[in-house]
Amino acid sequence: RNAGDYIFYTDWAWTSFVVFSISQSTMLVVGAIYYMLFTGVPGTATYYATIMTIYTWVAKGAWFALGYPYDFITVPVWIPSAMLLDLSYWATRRNKHAAILIGGTLVGLSLPLFNMINLLTIRDPLEMAFKYPRPTLPPYMTPIEPQVGKFYNSPVALGAGAGAVLSV
Numbered sequence: 237r238n239a240g241d242y243i244f245y246t247d248w249a250w251t252s253f254v255v256f257s258i259s260q261s262t263m264l265v266v267g268a269i270y271y272m273l274f275t276g277v278p279g280t281a282t283y284y285a286t287i288m289t290i291y292t293w294v295a296k297g298a299w300f301a302l303g304y305p306y307d308f309i310t311v312p313v314w315i316p317s318a319m320l321l322d323l324s325y326w327a328t329r330r331n332k333h334a335a336i337l338i339g340g341t342l343v344g345l346s347l348p349l350f351n352m353i354n355l356l357t358i359r360d361p362l363e364m365a366f367k368y369p370r371p372t373l374p375p376y377m378t379p380i381e382p383q384v385g386k387f388y389n390s391p392v393a394l395g396a397g398a399g400a401v402l403s404v
Contacts, residue, residue, distance in 0.1 A: 253355070257348035260312050264288075264347065265340045268321055272335065278326040281339075285318035307358045313350035317343045 267288075268281030289311060296309040321339035328334035 253348070253352070256312075257351065260314070260351070261317070261340075261344045261347045264314050264318060265321065265336070265343050268318055269332075269336055269339075272325055273332060276330065278322050281318040281321040281325070282315060285314035288312075288314055310351075310354060310358060312347075313354050314347070316350055317347040320346055 264281070264285060268284045271280040271284050272278070292309070292311045296306075296311060299309050300306055320342040321335070324339035324342055325335040328338065
């Protein structure tokens, strides 16, 4: 979810990109292999990636409707990597283990590359962070400082603590 949030991305650009790459690659491979194993049809990874891309376009449209700029959310480039996964599935003659190993490796290597190019096309994340600050929390969501030690001798706290220990 935070993969396209540039206020998050500004402070943690490299870490965010690495987490983004691992999570998006894994999501594509696990979902697509699941589809392929149950249908046995090469092409399902590309179909799955297309569905995810359309869902992300919808989310991007929702953020745009809320007044954020069009490039505030980036749509990950899943489709070319999914095509490589489909190609490896087709080339290994439906050998499921080879599809997972070879296809998964191809996705893991290609998806970060495609998305690095994708992320280079966005406006300066620092500028975005200052121009579109996160909305502040409403008063009922504002955290209250905890009253440390206030409930140590409370029967409720003792019962909850004992219950937590005994139920393990």
